[in-house]
Amino acid sequence: MSINIKAVQRDVKGTSASRRLRREGKVPGVVYGGEADAIPLLFDHKELFMEFRHEAFHASILNLEIDGKKEDVLLRDYQLHPVRNTIQHVDFQRVSATEKIHVKVPFHFVNADTCPGVKTGGGIVGHILNEAEVSCLPKELPEFIEVDLGNLELGDSIHLSEIKLPDNVEFVQLAHGADPAVSSINKPRAAAEVEETTAATEEGEVAEGEGDDSAAEGDAE
Numbered sequence: 001m002s003i004n005i006k007a008v009q010r011d012v013k014g015t016s017a018s019r020r021l022r023r024e025g026k027v028p029g030v031v032y033g034g035e036a037d038a039i040p041l042l043f044d045h046k047e048l049f050m051e052f053r054h055e056a057f058h059a060s061i062l063n064l065e066i067d068g069k070k071e072d073v074l075l076r077d078y079q080l081h082p083v084r085n086t087i088q089h090v091d092f093q094r095v096s097a098t099e100k101i102h103v104k105v106p107f108h109f110v111n112a113d114t115c116p117g118v119k120t121g122g123g124i125v126g127h128i129l130n131e132a133e134v135s136c137l138p139k140e141l142p143e144f145i146e147v148d149l150g151n152l153e154l155g156d157s158i159h160l161s162e163i164k165l166p167d168n169v170e171f172v173q174l175a176h177g178a179d180p181a182v183s184s185i186n187k188p189r190a191a192a193e194v195e196e197t198t199a200a201t202e203e204g205e206v207a208e209g210e211g212d213d214s215a216a217e218g219d220a221e
Contacts, residue, residue, distance in 0.1 A: 003051055004063045007031075010040040022088065029090035031064060031073055036094065041066065049087060052078075056143045059105045059131075064092060072138060074103060095138045102172055105142055106131045109183060111150035117185030121154030129182045132160060133172040140168045147182060157184035 010028060012021070018028045027045045032038035051057045057075065064073045077091040095101055107130055117123040132145070147163055160171050161179045173180065 002063060003057055003060055004065065005043065005048060005051060006065045007041040007043050008067055010042040013040060027087050027090060029092065031092040031094060034094035034096065039066065043090065045087060052087060055106055059103055060143055061095060061138045061141060074101065097138055100135050100137055101141065102133055102135050103141060104131045104133050106144050107147045107182065108144045109147045109149055111148055115149045115152045115185065117152045117154040117156060121185070122188065123154040123185040124188055125149065126184045126186050128184065129180065134169050135172050135175065136169040140166065142166050142169060149183060152185045154185050154187065157181040
């Protein structure tokens with residue numbers, strides 16, 4: 001899917017100018033990277049937000065058109081208003097077709113409801129990671145990574161190394177020797193608390209019994 005965004009070069013700079021532009025429905029931003037200079041930009045908030053709210057916008061190569069000239073970019077940073085949730089500023093980075101990029105890609109979990117740990121074991125799915133950083137060429141970048149939970153039993157977890165990736169894509173953490181868990185099938189909290197309480201009670205009864213035996217031995221002496 002190709003996502004196109006339009007911008008014009010921004011001539012005015014500074015905090016007061018940015019506030020005025022936002023009141024006019026504009027979003028200040030910048031594009032940088034590659035061999036070209038950084039360029040301050042201006043976006044239409046409504047048009048930008050329509051694309052921004054889609055998941056793919058955050059993990060895809062975007063077609064940025066500046067005054068009629070197009071180039072490939074990645075969204076690298078953004079600021080949102082803490083109350084109104086409007087976009088305050090955006091940063092884009094130019095990408096080269098021949099250079100690998102590092103991008104955080106979201107996970108899409110499948111077969112969670114039908115895995116043995118949930119369907120017959122009564123467990124619940126716990127998501128430890130919702131995204132992971134990958135390394136690949138721009139043309140190989142996936143919009144999301146599918147995580148199949150279909151074979152997990154109660155108490156099982158799935159790690160990065162067990163997730164199938166598209167060709168020519170690799171997890172950055174694995175390349176650095178880390179293999180964190182992504183998702184797990186856990187006992188419901190209530191059941192776990194009952195087991196903990198039962199275990200604690202049994203331990204207490206055993207300890208009390210041992211105490212009684214010691215007392216009896218003392219009396220016998």
